Amino acid sequence: MNEITLVGNIGKDDPKLVYSERTGEAVLKFSFAQNDRYRDRQTGEWRDTKPVWTDVVAFGDLADNAAESLHARAAVIVIGKFVDNSFRPVGEDGQLQSEVRRTEFRALAIGPDLRRATATVTRQPRRERTGSTTAPQPAT
Known part of the structure; x- marks a missing residue:
């Protein structure tokens, strides 16, 4: 898999x-x-x-942990890959419209840039997921 590392800052939000x-x-x-x-x-x-802006998306435990840890304007390092997130909207007449081309950066790992900040790391317990084959199953 091709992974790309981005170093920069979260935006103003x-x-x-x-x-x-x-x-x-x-x-x-x-x-x-x-x-x-x-x-x-x-x-x-x-x-x-001039800054180059990228939309970043993360899923699952990474999303939960990053949401607890990150804030606007934080200096971070993001490892991931670019993915196509294009779509065809449906018009008012119910017909498919022209494709809207969109690319986003899918994060596989996110961390603070310790050249410009300090961090305290807290290990999170694994979260159980609904429907997981490894999660404890209710007694029958």
């Missing part, structure tokens, strides 16, 4: 945690900005490049 109506799985979404700094050779001052 806190990550948003919701639960899927269909599966009950946690889904976390947030905007993520990456930009570089460079020293202007003429002035000697540090300058920032």
Whole structure:
């Protein structure tokens, strides 16, 4: 699998945690900005490049844990992959409309950037999932 590492900051809004109506799985979404700094050779001052914004999504335990740990403007490292999240909306007449192309970054791991912050790590117990074959089953 191809994994990509992004280093940057969460946007101005806190990550948003919701639960899927269909599966009950946690889904976390947030905007993520990456930009570089460079020293202007003429002035000697540090300058920032224009940020590149990416929509990040995480699922399951990662989503739950990240929602408890992350906040707006936090410096983070995200490992994941780009996925196609395009769709065809249905118009008022019930007909499918033109495809809306959308790409998002599906997070596989998220952590604080310890070059710019400190963190305290707390191990979370495994959460049981409904329908899991490894979860304790009720007595019959």
